[in-house]
Amino acid sequence: MTVMGERFSAPEPGYLGFALMSRRNWLFASAACLLLLAGCEPLTSDELQHEAGSIHSTAAEGALLADGVARQRSLSSFVRAHAKELADAADTSARKLHDASVPGSLRQRTSKAIDLATRTSTVLGDLELSPSDPQQAAGFESKLKRLAAAAERLESSL
Amino acid sequence: MTKYLQIALGVLSAIGGFVDIGDIVFTTSAGALFGYQLIWAVVLSVVGIVVFAEMSGRVATVTKRPVFSVVRQRMGFGLGLVTLIGSQIVNVLTLAAEAGGVALVISLLFNVSYPALVAPAFLCLALVIWITPFNWIERIFGYLGLGLLVFLVGAVHLHPNLDHAAAGLVPHLHSSATYLYFAVGLVAAGLMPYEVYFYSSGAVEEGWKAPGDLKLNRINAILGFGLGGILSLSLIAVAAQVFHPIGVQPEFLGTSMLGAQASLGTAGLILASVGILFAVSGAAIDTCFSGAYTLAQFLGWEWGKYRHPQGAPRFTITWMVLLGLGLVIVSTGVDPVIVTEYAVIGSVVALPLTYLPVLLIASDPTYMGTHVNGRFAKAVGWFYMGVIAIVAVAALPLLIITNAGSG
Numbered sequence: 001m002t003v004m005g006e007r008f009s010a011p012e013p014g015y016l017g018f019a020l021m022s023r024r025n026w027l028f029a030s031a032a033c034l035l036l037l038a039g040c041e042p043l044t045s046d047e048l049q050h051e052a053g054s055i056h057s058t059a060a061e062g063a064l065l066a067d068g069v070a071r072q073r074s075l076s077s078f079v080r081a082h083a084k085e086l087a088d089a090a091d092t093s094a095r096k097l098h099d100a101s102v103p104g105s106l107r108q109r110t111s112k113a114i115d116l117a118t119r120t121s122t123v124l125g126d127l128e129l130s131p132s133d134p135q136q137a138a139g140f141e142s143k144l145k146r147l148a149a150a151a152e153r154l155e156s157s158l
Numbered sequence: 159m160t161k162y163l164q165i166a167l168g169v170l171s172a173i174g175g176f177v178d179i180g181d182i183v184f185t186t187s188a189g190a191l192f193g194y195q196l197i198w199a200v201v202l203s204v205v206g207i208v209v210f211a212e213m214s215g216r217v218a219t220v221t222k223r224p225v226f227s228v229v230r231q232r233m234g235f236g237l238g239l240v241t242l243i244g245s246q247i248v249n250v251l252t253l254a255a256e257a258g259g260v261a262l263v264i265s266l267l268f269n270v271s272y273p274a275l276v277a278p279a280f281l282c283l284a285l286v287i288w289i290t291p292f293n294w295i296e297r298i299f300g301y302l303g304l305g306l307l308v309f310l311v312g313a314v315h316l317h318p319n320l321d322h323a324a325a326g327l328v329p330h331l332h333s334s335a336t337y338l339y340f341a342v343g344l345v346a347a348g349l350m351p352y353e354v355y356f357y358s359s360g361a362v363e364e365g366w367k368a369p370g371d372l373k374l375n376r377i378n379a380i381l382g383f384g385l386g387g388i389l390s391l392s393l394i395a396v397a398a399q400v401f402h403p404i405g406v407q408p409e410f411l412g413t414s415m416l417g418a419q420a421s422l423g424t425a426g427l428i429l430a431s432v433g434i435l436f437a438v439s440g441a442a443i444d445t446c447f448s449g450a451y452t453l454a455q456f457l458g459w460e461w462g463k464y465r466h467p468q469g470a471p472r473f474t475i476t477w478m479v480l481l482g483l484g485l486v487i488v489s490t491g492v493d494p495v496i497v498t499e500y501a502v503i504g505s506v507v508a509l510p511l512t513y514l515p516v517l518l519i520a521s522d523p524t525y526m527g528t529h530v531n532g533r534f535a536k537a538v539g540w541f542y543m544g545v546i547a548i549v550a551v552a553a554l555p556l557l558i559i560t561n562a563g564s565g
Contacts, residue, residue: 050564057407064404064420073423077269078431082412089409152405 043100043110049158051093052113056151058090059120063144066127069137079131087124093117112154120147169300169382177306177389178252178441179259179411180498181347182434185390186414187563188340189397190406194319197326197394199341203348204387206542208379210349210513211357213520213531213539215375218358219366220529225358225516226455232515241511242456245351248508249449251501252352253480254487256442257283258494259411263435266412273491280485283442287477292363299440305433306389312421313395323395339556339563345549347502348387351512352448359451363462368529396421411495446484450477499562506553509546517543 065082068074094117102110123143130136177185188196214225221228230238260283261275286295332338357379366375396417401408408414411434418430450473454461460470488494517539521531531539 053405053407056405060404061401061406061408061413061416064400064406065416068416068419068423068427071423074419075267075424075427078266078412078415078419078427081266081269082410082416085410085412148404 041101042103043097043106045106045158047100048097048106048110048113049155051097051117052151052155052158054093055090055113055117055120056148056155058086058093058124059116059144059148059151062086062120062124062127063141063148066137066141066144069127069131070134070141072134074131076131080128083124083128083131087121087128090117090121090124094121109154109158113151116147116151116154120144120151123147169296169304169385177303177386177393177437178256178498179262179434179438179494180252180255180502181390182393182414182437183408183411183495184340184343184347184499184502185393186397186401186408186417188344189394190401190408192337192340193398193402194322194326194394195330195332195337196340196344197323197391198329199344200348200387200390200394201327202545203345204383204390205538206345206545207348207353207386208383209535209538209542210516211354211383212376212379213535214354214358214516215361215366215379216368216372216529217516217519217526218361219371219375220368220526221519222362224362224451224455225354225512226452228519229512229515230456232518233511237511238456241508242452244504244508245355245452245512246449248350248501248505249352249445249452250480250483250487251497251504252350253442253445253449254484254492255494255498255501256438256445257481257484258488258497259438260435260442261488262411262494263431263438266415267431267435276488277485280481280488283439283446284478284481286439287443287446287481292360295443296360299436299443302436303433303440304385305429306437307392308418308422308426308429308433309392309396310388312418312426313392313399316396316399316421318395318399322398335556336560336563338552339560342549342552342556343499343502343563344390345545346506346509346553348390349509349513349546349549350502350505351508352445352505354512354516355448355452356444359447359455359461372529393417409495442484446477446480449480450474496562500557503553503557503562506546506550509550510543513546514543 062083065074065079065086069076069079094114097110097114097117100110123140127137127140185200188199217228218224223231226242229241233241257280258276261272261279264270264275264279265272290298329341330337361371361375366372393414397408397414400406400417400420401413406413415427415430415434419427422429451461453459453476454470454473457472459472461473462470487497517531517536519525521536521539523530
């Protein structure tokens with residue numbers, strides 16, 4: 001009974017407020033640490049490999065989309081909308097890598113990945129602007145295939 | 159002709175349940191990442207949903223009580239309430255994703271701004287639900303969703319590697335957590351609880367009677383959900399042939415549409431778009447009704463689309479509120495595809511609490527009389543309860559470990 005009474009006795013005045021403050025402070029501190037870590041934690045090889053894989057995927061899919069235009073087997077409205085989605089995905093990859101804290105050992109390959117993502121986004125943007133020109137699309141297709149192959153090589157090197 | 163039209167309930171439940179927006183992207187991703195290696199997971203989930211849909215339809219036909227009424231009676235108020243809350247959260251998320259998916263398909267097809275289409279998509283769905291009789295909703299969305307059969311034609315046209323496909327019928331000893339995540343996701347997606355809530359409530363709505371309509375129930379469950387399974391397998395095959403060799407990791411609905419185009423050209427793209435549009439709209443209606451059915455059945459309200467809105471006002475208000483909540487979620491700008499993937503994984507909480515009472519009631523002769531489960535049905539039912547338990551335990555850790563399948 002005593003033990004139970006002690007365990008469930010009412011907290012002293014101010015205890016609850018103190019507990020809440022401590023908890024709130026702890027939450028703020030944790031959130032601040034997480035933000036700091038998110039901003040400063042260096043990019044790892046696995047993360048770079050993952051982004052290179054995303055760039056490879058986006059460029060390869062863009063090449064397939066351009067192939068549909070080159071062979072006049074698509075709808076320009078669909079090409080325009082989907083090319084924009086893919087270009088945005090490539091931009092996101094470039095931005096993520098650009099904002100990351102990169103260790104010296106990965107600097108060169110990260111720059112390469114940013115370059116590939118940016119070029120992929122540019123070609124997809126061109127496809128978005130000319131979604132019904134088969135000749136131009138054939139050119140975009142070969143460019144995107146080259147970018148996909150380069151991203152794949154980068155992904156394998158990590 | 160009427161007999162053929164009567165399988166529309168199974169077709170709509172299956173099209174809406176098996177090939178909704180999340181499944182389309184998820185299944186395409188599974189095929190793109192692992193080729194044919196996850197075919198077994200689709201087959202496992204198809205057999206499971208056929209077994210439980212047949213049981214829930216039989217229970218509804220014999221006892222005149224849909225699944226959620228059975229859940230509350232068999233599991234009691236407390237566990238019934240947990241199931242209700244879990245299934246309503248999943249329903250609202252899925253509804254938001256599906257209705258957002260309607261806007262997404264139209265925006266891709268006509269290159270119109272997606273945010274501008276969100277509110278009109280919800281309004282159109284509300285009008286369709288308000289105006290259209292239940293049996294016509296089944297027929298319009300069930301049969302036009304069959305445009306997705308273009309993926310079956312596309313898969314055949316691409317000459318799938320049958321040896322690899324056959325090898326995919328056997329689970330692989332894979333070290334990858336991503337492989338396990340997709341396997342669990344495919345099984346969970348096939349067994350989403352809202353499919354049996356909608357299906358069994360539809361059986362009551364249509365006034366199925368034992369013993370005459372039990373055969374119709376069996377045909378609906380086998381053909382409808384079997385068809386859904388064939389469509390899922392076709393999506394895997396197209397992705398395995400088109401995307402897997404070139405290393406595409408699908409993240410967008412447009413990628414699935416591109417698969418149909420790569421196989422069959424412009425006609426394939428248009429048919430796939432129409433099929434996806436009606437399948438996703440059908441899924442939105444399934445989930446909207448399912449949410450209203452479960453709440454009304456749990457609280458003992460008048461329910462049913464066959465009743466005039468004045469005859470079941472709380473049921474009508476519920477589906478309107480659910481649509482409103484869906485609109486709020488999608489209006490935040492969240493990606494519908496991501497929402498539905500989380501909804502699939504979240505649904506595992508409601509899986510055991512939904513399917514266990516169905517199995518118990520269907521095996522109880524005091525409820526079912528001569529239509530009680532036989533030994534084989536009981537054995538298969540308990541085997542699937544084991545599968546569901548594994549899926550329920552594994553889903554959330556795999557979601558976290560694999561960062562929702564993105565590695």
